[in-house]
Amino acid sequence: MHEMSLMGDILQLVHEDAAAKGIGRIEKVEIIVGEISNAMPDALRMAFAIFREQNPDLFSEAAELVIHLEEAKAECVLCGRQYKPDQKIALCPSCQIPSGKVITGETFQVLSYEGSNRQ
């Protein structure tokens, strides 16, 4: 997996925005990670810790990463049943045919960040 590079993308978005708004060191970053988004929360936490340690000028020492997990959900277009998609993502458990569409769980977003105002 490539969580280091994903965290690089996340922090680039945060730092660009912070620089434009004149915000100094980052104290908190909140992200939304969908269950089937291809990103692994634990690896993201580890990547965040590494970036924080390597860039003490950009992060406060206690800077934290908050991950909001988005549950995966699919809905059958025939019977309307919502279910948790496992391996057989499209298979509706009621109709037993592949009539389901993923409705949540693919999100991978930077939700917000907090930083100190630059003096």
Add this chain to the structure above:
Amino acid sequence: MKVTLRTDVLTNNNKAADFNRELFQNSKTLVINLMSSPGAGKTTLLEETVRELSGNYRIAVIEGDLATERDADRIRAMGAKAVQINTHGGCHLDARMVAAALAEFDLDEIDLLFIENVGNLVCPSGYDLGQHHKVAVLSVPEGNDKIPKYPQMFMRTELVLLNKIDLLPYLDFNVGEAKKDLTEINPQSMLIPVSARTQEGLYEWFAWIEGAYLKCVQQ
């Protein structure tokens, strides 16, 4: 101070993908992103594709690998233009790398562009490169469990080339089961059984490409 962004993590990749997409549309170049685990036969399939279609189409290939020019050299030996991207440890191609490689082509002179992604059944699926179609290659020796084990790849591709069917007599791979598993993940996806070795089934892949090309130029 708290700032709400609600921005997709891959925003920058998606911008580069949109940039590529516009170039492809303007030049009427059909672009296919080929993905598979290492060794499924992407390069061999592309060699056969170049051999068959280069009489009627101007073909180019972008090769993504961790290291070496080997795959690009194999394509060049077939007489098509090829640019190698080395990701140096990166497990997938991103749209920026493709945008940089495009500078080496005159897209107006290219009808079909194939992008061979880094051999990996997980990471490449999440990255839009600006392509028209995502195609997965699965090979018989990998076993039936790969489709259900990697649903995030197969939910995002619209065609699976099941390669190395010349080996079916020696292995316990079940083609019917693979089709069923695929339908349960992605009912829109097609599956074409092929062998790049014996050429079996390849005509169906070539016909699929020609159909996609017609659609692309008519847009």
